[in-house]
Every structure is written in C-alpha cells, then in structure tokens.
Amino acid sequence: MKIAIEPVQDTCLVEAVTAAGSTVVPLDEADALVWIGGPDGFPKLADTVRWVALATAGIEKFVAEGVLDDRRLWTNASGFYAVGVAEHALALLLAGLRQINTAVLDHWAKDRIDPAVRSLRGSTVAIIGAGGIGRELTRLLKACGATVIAVNRRGRAVPGADRTLTADRTDEVWALADHVVLAAPATAETYHLINDETLARLHSHTWIVNVARGPLIDQAALHRALSSGVIAGAALDVTDPEPLPADDPLWTLSNVIITPHVANPASGLTREMAPFVAENIRRFEAGQELMAVVTPGAGY
Amino acid sequence: MKIAIEPVQDTCLVEAVTAAGSTVVPLDEADALVWIGGPDGFPKLADTVRWVALATAGIEKFVAEGVLDDRRLWTNASGFYAVGVAEHALALLLAGLRQINTAVLDHWAKDRIDPAVRSLRGSTVAIIGAGGIGRELTRLLKACGATVIAVNRRGRAVPGADRTLTADRTDEVWALADHVVLAAPATAETYHLINDETLARLHSHTWIVNVARGPLIDQAALHRALSSGVIAGAALDVTDPEPLPADDPLWTLSNVIITPHVANPASGLTREMAPFVAENIRRFEAGQELMAVVTPGAGY
Numbered sequence: 001m002k003i004a005i006e007p008v009q010d011t012c013l014v015e016a017v018t019a020a021g022s023t024v025v026p027l028d029e030a031d032a033l034v035w036i037g038g039p040d041g042f043p044k045l046a047d048t049v050r051w052v053a054l055a056t057a058g059i060e061k062f063v064a065e066g067v068l069d070d071r072r073l074w075t076n077a078s079g080f081y082a083v084g085v086a087e088h089a090l091a092l093l094l095a096g097l098r099q100i101n102t103a104v105l106d107h108w109a110k111d112r113i114d115p116a117v118r119s120l121r122g123s124t125v126a127i128i129g130a131g132g133i134g135r136e137l138t139r140l141l142k143a144c145g146a147t148v149i150a151v152n153r154r155g156r157a158v159p160g161a162d163r164t165l166t167a168d169r170t171d172e173v174w175a176l177a178d179h180v181v182l183a184a185p186a187t188a189e190t191y192h193l194i195n196d197e198t199l200a201r202l203h204s205h206t207w208i209v210n211v212a213r214g215p216l217i218d219q220a221a222l223h224r225a226l227s228s229g230v231i232a233g234a235a236l237d238v239t240d241p242e243p244l245p246a247d248d249p250l251w252t253l254s255n256v257i258i259t260p261h262v263a264n265p266a267s268g269l270t271r272e273m274a275p276f277v278a279e280n281i282r283r284f285e286a287g288q289e290l291m292a293v294v295t296p297g298a299g300y
Numbered sequence: 301m302k303i304a305i306e307p308v309q310d311t312c313l314v315e316a317v318t319a320a321g322s323t324v325v326p327l328d329e330a331d332a333l334v335w336i337g338g339p340d341g342f343p344k345l346a347d348t349v350r351w352v353a354l355a356t357a358g359i360e361k362f363v364a365e366g367v368l369d370d371r372r373l374w375t376n377a378s379g380f381y382a383v384g385v386a387e388h389a390l391a392l393l394l395a396g397l398r399q400i401n402t403a404v405l406d407h408w409a410k411d412r413i414d415p416a417v418r419s420l421r422g423s424t425v426a427i428i429g430a431g432g433i434g435r436e437l438t439r440l441l442k443a444c445g446a447t448v449i450a451v452n453r454r455g456r457a458v459p460g461a462d463r464t465l466t467a468d469r470t471d472e473v474w475a476l477a478d479h480v481v482l483a484a485p486a487t488a489e490t491y492h493l494i495n496d497e498t499l500a501r502l503h504s505h506t507w508i509v510n511v512a513r514g515p516l517i518d519q520a521a522l523h524r525a526l527s528s529g530v531i532a533g534a535a536l537d538v539t540d541p542e543p544l545p546a547d548d549p550l551w552t553l554s555n556v557i558i559t560p561h562v563a564n565p566a567s568g569l570t571r572e573m574a575p576f577v578a579e580n581i582r583r584f585e586a587g588q589e590l591m592a593v594v595t596p597g598a599g600y
C-alpha cells in the first residue's frame with residue numbers, strides 16, 4: 001500500500017515501511033498516513049486516507065484539537081513503548097526508595113539517608129491504569145519481590161499481578177499500597193485522580209511515580225502532601241504543564257524527582273515505533289484488526 | 301548452646317538466638333560470639349569460644365587488625381544481605397542510565413537528558429565478583445532484558461548468566477560490557493581493579509556501579525575518566541575513604557551518583573542477619589558446615 005510519513009521523512013520509518021513491501025508517497029497519493037508530530041500542523045485529509053497512525057500513546061491533545069474524525073481508522077502508539085516506559089518507572093521508584101535524590105543533593109548524608117532507605121522487596125505496589133506498561137512493569141516488580149495490585153478499566157487480569165481490580169474500585173487501593181505508579185491515560189475520569197483526599201489515604205512511607213500524564217495529579221495537593229510528610233516522595237516523568245516552570249514550588253522539595261518526560265526518549269521514538277508500524281501495515285493489508293486502534297470518543 | 305551477643309544486645313539477634321533454642325550469655329560463659337561491631341574493641345577470646353559470627357560481608361578491616369585467628373571457626377555475613385544489595389545496585393545502574401542525577405541537579409534539561417537516556421534492555425552488563433549479590437543481580441538484570449557476563453574467582457557458573465568467566469580472564473570483559481558492576485571482596489587482587497588502563501578499555505556510554513568496596517577503584521583515575529568523557533558515569537555506594545571528604549573532586553561531577561554506603565542500611569542490618577544466625581546455630585549444633593565460613597588467609 002501507499003504510505004505517507006509526515007511531517008518529516010524519518011529514516012527508521014521509511015525503512016520499516018519499505019521493508020514491509022509498501023511505498024512511501026506524498027500525502028495526496030496515500031492510502032495511509034504515519035504522523036510523527038503533534039496536533040499542530042496536522043493536515044486536512046482526503047477520504048482516500050483510510051488509516052492514520054499517530055506516534056504517541058497519549059492522544060488527548062489530538063482529541064482536544066478535534067483532529068480525530070470518524071471517516072477512517074486511527075491508531076495510536078499505546079503499548080509500543082511499554083517496555084521502555086516500564087523500565088523508567090522502575091528506575092524512578094527505586095531511585096526514590098533508595099534515596100538517590102537526597103544522595104545527589106546532600107553529600108554523604110548518611111544519618112538522614114540510612115534510616116530512610118526502603119526496599120522494593122516485600123512492598124506492595126499499585127499500578128493504576130495497568131495496560132501495556134503495567135503488564136511489563138508487573139513483571140519487573142515481581143522479579144524484585146514486590147506484591148502487585150493492578151487496576152484497569154475492565155479489571156482484565158494482568159499476568160503475574162497478585163490482584164487486578166476494576167477502575168471503579170480504585171478507592172480500595174490507597175490503603176493497601178505502599179507505593180503507587182500511575183500509568184493511566186489522561187481522561188475526564190483520571191483528571192486529578194491524586195488529590196488531597198486520595199493523598200490523605202496513602203502512607204507516610206509512600207512514593208508516587210507518574211509515567212502517564214501530568215493532569216492525573218493535582219500538583220498543588222501533591223506539594224502540600226510532600227512538604228508536610230503525608231507521603232514520602234514523588235518521582236515524576238510528567239508534569240502539568242510541561243516543561244514544569246522554573247519557579248514551580250515542586251522544584252524546591254528534596255523528596256521530589258522530576259525527569260523531563262524522557263521515559264520514552266524522543267531520540268529513540270521512531271526506532272521503537274517502526275516494527276509496530278510494519279506489523280500494522282501487514283495486518284491492514286490482510287484485513288486483520290490493527291494494534292492500538294483508538295476508541296472513538298474514549299480519548300485513548 | 302550458649303551465645304554472647306556483643307558489643308550491644310541487639311533485640312533482633314537476641315530473639316533469633318533464643319528462638320533457635322540457645323541461651324544468650326556473657327562472653328566469659330559463651331561457646332560462640334555474635335559480634336555486630338567493627339574491629340575496634342574486639343575482645344580477647346578464650347579458647348572456649350569455638351565460633352565467631354561477624355556481621356559484615358567485607359572483613360578486610362578485621363584481617364588488617366589481626367582479629368582473626370586459627371583457634372576457632374569464623375563466619376562473616378557474605379551473602380546474607382545479597383538481595384538488598386543487588387536491589388541497590390540495580391537502582392544505581394538504572395538511575396545512571398535514566399539520567400536521574402542530571403534531572404535532580406538541572407531542572408527540566410530535556411535537551412541534555414533526552415539524548416543521553418539509555419535502556420538497560422538490550423545492554424550487556426558485567427558483574428565482577430559474582431557471588432551471592434551477583435547471583436541475585438543477574439536475576440534482576442535478566443528480567444530487565446540485559447545480557448549478563450559474570451566473573452568470579454573460580455568461574456563457577458552463575459545461574460541465569462549468559463557467560464561466567466574466571467577472574468583471570470577479567471581483562472576480556474571490559475570491551476564486551478556496556479556497563480560494569482563491582483561486587484568483589486577487597487583483596488590484594490582486586491585493589492584498584494578499575495584504573496587508567498581498564499577505564500581506557502571501557503566505552504564512552506559505560507556506567508560503572510560499585511556496591512563492593514571503595515579500594516576496588518583508583519578514584520583519581522576514575523575522576524580523570526569521568527571528567528574527560530572516557531566513560532559516561534559512575535554510581536558508587538562505597539568510596540575510599542568513607543565518608544568521602546567534602547572537598548573530594550568526585551562531588552563536583554554531574555555524572556557521578558554517590559550513596560553513603562547504604563545498600564545494606566545499618567538500620568535494618570540485624571533484622572536481615574538474624575535468620576542466618578539462627579540457621580548457623582542449628583548447623584553448628586548438628587555438626588554441619590556453617591554458611592559463610594571465612595577462608596583463613598584469603599580475606600573473605
């Protein structure tokens with residue numbers, strides 16, 4: 001089939017499309033579009049474009065800008081970067097538990113750090129929004145000796161998790177979990193899921209990790225909880241807004257780790273995405289269901 | 301049997317010894333001594349003390365002070381803390397690869413951090429001195445998708461490792477490994493194992509992790525390699541000396557993570573050690589070989 005790759009002709013994707021037996025063409029000749037940009041500059045599409053492949057897992061900005069329509073199939077990158085993002089989530093959680101933030105800022109502060117070090121082994125970790133990232137992270141956490149409670153929309157059992165709960169039972173999780181990892185899409189239901197009330201139900205030794213989207217956390221409430229000892233710390237790869245402004249009070253806290261949205265580094269994005277695009281081309285031509293089809297109206 | 305616990309009557313150990321059916325007694329009545337201090341203040345022992353259990357894995361200071369003798373059995377804590385130390389090693393390596401040090405020091409430096417982020421998945425990690433810690437770390441690294449090359453004195457195969465080499469082939473490892481974890485005891489053979497020559501054979505993307513003992517690394521050579529880009533970074537839980545002095549030049553580098561010897565936190569040490577002491581009491585009474593018997597003269 002004929003595929004347009006926009007807004008740049010990325011080498012990894014051109015190679016993958018060509019290796020899949022398809023031809024890279026200009027958009028006005030294309031059966032499908034692989035779009036590796038954001039919603040800004042998204043082109044007006046002819047009806048001959050039957051499938052659009054977006055390069056991000058979170059597509060809330062495309063939804064907000066009204067880019068998605070019902071005249072063709074849309075896929076996102078949900079699950080394509082799951083393995084790398086799960087590794088970053090593990091790195092953030094371990095960095096928090098092992099006090100690496102304090103160690104970097106406060107030289108040889110053994111009196112403070114030694115009693116604050118926690119082990120992942122033997123702890124209970126809740127993964128909120130356990131899809132592709134959650135499945136992979138569950139495997140890593142179990143290898144480290146943690147108990148895993150997975151929460152997802154339909155309560156579809158996550159392999160290896162000790163329990164899987166439906167999202168409407170999320171409230172039961174806060175008291176059970178030592179630590180919480182957020183991996184859910186940004187939707188109306190997950191907006192400010194972490195707020196004053198939910199934070200109050202967590203523990204003083206709890207670390208929160210967010211590799212999902214910034215708006216899942218009420219950051220003012222998080223700042224209150226972190227500065228008053230309600231929870232132990234937060235390790236965030238995403239914030240609201242991004243970049244987090246230089247004068248944001250979260251930067252002043254020593255029990256916060258903030259990486260600049262690099263769980264899935266832009267420098268490696270298309271290399272990671274390429275094999276999934278190739279497989280979806282194969283499926284499209286075979287008339288099979290594609291991976292990561294966007295559910296119209298659901299926002300993910 | 302009658303056990304003395306010195307220099308303090310730690311609760312966890314008293315409970316473990318009592319639960320094992322033994323009696324806690326003063327040293328002059330004891331068949332065995334559990335010593336949870338360092339070499340300073342180590343008591344003169346009567347020949348009636350047939351076994352001394354030391355609480356640390358590294359015993360080079362006891363050896364240097366001439367504490368060990370050949371009039372009784374000596375055990376150390378080799379392997380007792382392996383699971384926790386392996387977790388700390390994984391935390392340090394992931395923190396380095398995921399640029400958490402830079403993220404903590406330099407706020408939202410996405411332009412610097414994004415291209416520098418590396419994945420553990422697909423990388424090759426060499427574990428130098430793969431005993432108990434190495435065995436556990438191998439399991440964790442394999443779960444993360446890394447290839448593991450284990451090196452130990454006799455080349456005794458480490459379960460799960462892709463290759464195990466004898467220590468006399470360590471020189472072959474530098475070029476093969478993306479990253480290096482040091483977990484070997486401090487002996488004459490391992491002194492300054494990481495030096496100008498070995499560093500020059502590593503890669504510009506290499507992170508070195510040390511959870512063993514500071515003297516395994518020539519720190520002046522390490523500083524040269526880190527400040528000139530010969531390797532990517534170092535994450536150290538041990539230094540030479542400890543504490544690392546406030547004016548040590550390593551503190552000035554942004555590609556160094558130093559935790560203050562907390563891989564096995566002192567706050568949890570006797571709780572971790574207690575079940576091993578209980579099992580060794582059982583073995584001693586049954587006339588079986590103890591765990592972690594010190595090899596006289598070898599220094600570990």
